[in-house]
Amino acid sequence: MIENLGHALAETRKTGRGVRFSVEVTPEGTVRIVHPPENQDIAGTQAAERTAGSGLARAKARGEALAASILAHEDMVTAEELARRMGTTRVTVNARRHARQLIGLEGPTRGYRYPAWQLDRDGRPFAIIPNLFTALGDSPWTIYRFLTQRHPELEGRTAIAALEKGEDKRVLSVAASIAEGTFA
Template identity: 50%
Template sequence: MARSSKILSGADVPARREETSLRHRPEPQNGLIYDLDWNAEERLAEWHAVLAETRGQPVVLRAAVLLEAWSDIEVLQHATWLGPLLVASLLRQEGLAAHHLACIHLGAKSIPRERRRARNRGDRLADAFAKLLGTSRVTVNARRQSGQVLGIDGAKRGFRFPVWQLDKDGRPFEALPALHAMLGNSAWAVYRFLVSRHGALDGRTGLQALQQGDDAAVLAAAEGMARGDFD
């Protein structure tokens, strides 16, 4: 229970290694049973990001999103049961009964699977972001390729589109294409620039400066970074 509370609070909790037994599991891990490239810490960090992004949402809605994200991200190879327990712990912390999970499961089962899930996770993420923009997944991917929107490559799990790249009117920040061009058309470089603090921006992150309408300063800071200037 204490470990669950730490995970839900966003604390840095390393993924628990499954107990090893010569009787129950071969050592080293068998590649036919375990994905040897599985990075549980990275996947848990991705679920933590969803946990942070959903703060402020109605509790039951947040629980449904987190439960779906746990299944979608596939955080642990052989402990899928832990996700519902974490979400139940969240509901208890918020003073709601864990029995809400049964309602969430029943509601999800009432929707045909083909409507709930696209063929791959990348399509689902692009579809969700497209709805925010009032456009199509094809258009979102075209804008990602041209640098008009920020799409973070999740390797085997498709592209993620951070919601915070939208301004108060729900449109992608106008500076994004220029940022991509200045930073070598690398989405990860743009992401790191936006979430990091910069001396050239008076200690603000690139994102904070964009949210305050300071596009010129943001582009000047990105240009300096591209030249190798130190903040």
């Protein structure tokens, strides 16, 4: 394989054009170098990748549109509004978002929106939020999705509905099961 890589490097220096090849390894351990068709050079491959990339661009645009739609819901509020509901300041809200104590969602436009439902009746964020970040990772969108989707382990309810009933331990157990790829 190293020898073939050396030949490919020599060919690129000689022709001034890039060379592509693939390495195929069979279950038996046989290694084979697979060259692309002779008429397919790097430029042709890059053009094909750009064409395929337009599908990626469309998918990204759909994702941005969905995010914008979610952020436009009436239960999504600004930092200022969340601060008012919490009886604190916008600076504190932003600090708590950075500390992963609040869910702040960033969309395609500047600024964050905060789900109002993450506060209890007394204006305090659900205490479980930092634990959800620990269990599920750093993406606020992941935490949002987990909390808003229905889970069979919660009798088909959303995690928000379970939290509103005080089922923090159960919700965290479901999050841990999802993170580990096991189900309670």
